[in-house]
Amino acid sequence: MRALSKLKLLRPPTSDEQLAAMRKHVRDHATDRPGVYRMISADGEIVYVGKSKRVRTRLLSYFRAAFPEEKGARILRDAECIEWEYVPSEFAALLEELRLIKRFRPRFNVAMKRDARNYCFLKLTKGPAPKFVVVRGAGHDDSSAYYGPFLGALSVSEAVRELNDVLGLRDCANDQRMHFADQPELFEIFPRTPGCIRFEVKKCLGPCVGGCTAEQYDERLTMARAFLDGIDDGPMERLRREMEQASERLEFERAAVLRDKLKRLEALRAQFARLRFAVETLSFVYTVPGFDGDDRVYLIRRGCVRAERSLPRTPAEAVHLLGLIDDVYTPAQHTNGQIPTHEIDELLLLSSWFRRFPEELDRTSASGTPAALDAAS
Ligand code: SF4
Secondary structure, three states: OHHHHHHHHOOOOOOHHHHHHHHHHHHHHOOOOOEEEEEEOOOOOEEEEEEEOOHHHHHHHHOOOOOOOOHHHHHHHHOOEEEEEEOOOHHHHHHHHHHHHHHHOOOOOOOOOOOOOOEEEEEEOOOOOOOEEEEOOOOOOOOOEEEEEEEOHHHHHHHHHHHHHHHOOOOOOOOOOOOOOOOOOOOOOOOOOOOOOOOOOOOOOOOOOOOOOHHHHHHHHHHHHHHHOOOOOHHHHHHHHHHHHHHHOOOHHHHHHHHHHHHHHHHHHHHHHHHHHHHHHOOEEEEEOOHHHOOEEEEEEOOEEEEEEEOOOOHHHHHHHHHHHHHHHOOOOOOOOEEOHHHHHHHHHHHHHHHHOHHHHHHEEOOOOOOOHHHHO
């Protein structure tokens, strides 16, 4: 993969003649309306995807880059043609740009960084003895489980470390070798010393050293997931019991440590509950005026566009849309804290959009029946 991109970088830069031809093409054909565009190299690679409220102005700006090291100039030197499509609005352009970036992964696009600085997620790794890691957004790994979004990567990392300690979950390197107690040793004798001290101080079940069976580790993991889903207080009850027992044994120092941990977990639970609520609030019907009257209705649920239609102009179209609204919003709301990987980028994008333009919320209807439908009925 690395070798391939090196080869692509060695491609000769686009000639001045070709650049002039591309510029003329934009001048002659592009108009100022919302759209998405693609910069395509001589061998057909989509090297960049962009969007704009005014496609023509935006595309012509690339040709005005003053210095060759500017990003726009570098993209053009790698592209041999520009293609674009119009969409009804800036919002539609944002959505389409995101979809194209996810599909083609152009190398000049700094992938999906919107709002990623504000949020983080908890990702559950795959493989034997999965563990939680704090990440800024979804990678290309569609099968991992993600929880969130959360605000404040640092405090989430600390809270997760404590959740790991309480439940004995591992937090070591991905490639740490696991050896469960019920795992038969076939040809290789694994060293029976843990990769870290956490097993010795009872903060990890020690799946690396035969300290637990795969089932025992899974049970603790299920408990952690249920906690993050907001449906189980198991970890806190466990700590509370330990704290009470320590108090009864007059081990006040230990009881105080457990009390502090309990507080952190309570904070994590409260934080998680707050942010889960934030995701739920991104559920509404959003009516967006479009270029030349191409108005659209977006059915957004849990931070994702579930369906999109033209704004109805006739009673029959209105009835059809109401049926669709029913389909999208009626099924029981799934309330766990898990976010499907493929929805994370869109959730971040929508969250960013409504944070930047809070007045757009006036065009939304939480009731599921947009006011604009009245005109058609
Ligand atoms: S005890 Fe083993 S499994 Fe647990 S964190 Fe340390 S190295 Fe990882």
